[in-house]
Amino acid sequence: MQNNFDLLIRNASIVDGTGAPRFTGDIGIRGERIASIGDLSKLRGALEIDLAGRIAAPGFIDAHTHDDRYMLSNPDMAPKVSQGVTTVIGGNCGVSLAPMPRPIPDPVTPPLNLLDGEGEWFRFPSFAAYLDALRTQPAATNCAMLVGHTTLRVATMDDLTRPANAAEIGAMRTLVDDAMRAGAIGVSTGLFYEPAIAAPTEEIIEICRPLKEFNGLYCTHMRDEADRVIDSLEESFRIGREAGVPVVISHHKLVGQANYGRSEETLSFIEKNMARQPICLDCYPYTAGSTILSADRAATSTRVIVSWSKTLPEYAGQDLADIAQKMGVSQDEAVQRLLPAGAIYFRMDESDVQRILRFDQTMIGSDGLPHDAAPHPRLWGSFARVLGHYGRLLGLFPLETAVHKMTGLTAKNFGLKDRGVLKEGAFADLTLFDADTVDEVATYEKPIAPARGIDTVIVNGAVVWRDGRPTGARPGRVLAREVDSSDKEMV
């Protein structure tokens, strides 16, 4: 007897990614797409999985990642596929691996060292060369990539401490145009960090000019997520308006005790502006952030864990306060001895995290840092934590809503056609999981651990994660941003 499908998933509780209530059915996959959804009990598949009522959902889309190099150096993408992620948005916070048309400085200019402290991976002279590498050596996950403003500054400017001059802006704009032609989906900034902090608003507007022609996006780690957060939101919206493109507010949060509770104000400000221009936002489900170590950031946090140190790697995973005590020096002096280094900073309020997660338009992004020796647990845990801890245990939202925030909503905002929803004809990116047990296992103390409750993860019809380990399949694609004409009207 002939098989009707390559893969047939039976007795699934289908959460389709649109936010609609779950329904029971079977899913038949042929090649890379979903061929049929419904009662397929009389049909057969070459491979069959009986879910016995467990959940079939679209594969999760990680709205905010730093996986640019990880996809090439660790193509199994275990931290992501183990929690059900099938597509990652990379090149965030101004930090992209490409283009680097001249040798990168040694030591690598922070925060570009989040991707590679040695600099060897900044080897792609053009964005096209980088995307070609992702296509010829695919990862287990799909990706859609942004070009980073900080990378462009390092690639074109000799003095990073000042605004770019007209020639440098022209050079950066040419690189943006090249990247968009090659298949980038937009530009990201990390205005919070040196050296991007030296860039005035006008510099960003000018380098974003090519985006409109390609329907690109502007994604930003804003200049200020603390006292001046409203000014920074307004700056981000202005850049979107003047460049004529949608804005994505990355990992929206409120930093510092003085700003605890202000998500009420920022979300209503965002909502008000959403009526005027296209704005999206994402969030990671934790009260601690993580980035490169600095004495200033450490001083304004209630607790600091060192996530890596190039100089003193043995301290990764330890609290900065303990390290300073062991060294018999001040916290500031300990920071100086550890640099270059990364850290996890506790400086957000739980009620803000919950309010932002609950907000209708908030997508889920991990912001995971895959090269850190002792990474923030968000790298391995974000998606499972939203489903388990925040969804099932705290009841922040129904499962259908949680899934929508990591699938259908994200695919729509980033223009990922036929992704993020389960329907006939869509790409077969799926996550099969147990709604009663799914949760993160990673903790601040033991941050490297696959989530629990995730059975099987499928990318473009190929099984990439099963029985708690990667299968070795690497069906990932580089995805383009495709926008309906009705969405274009909004800009």
Ligand SMILES: [Zn+2]
């Ligand atoms: Zn960031």
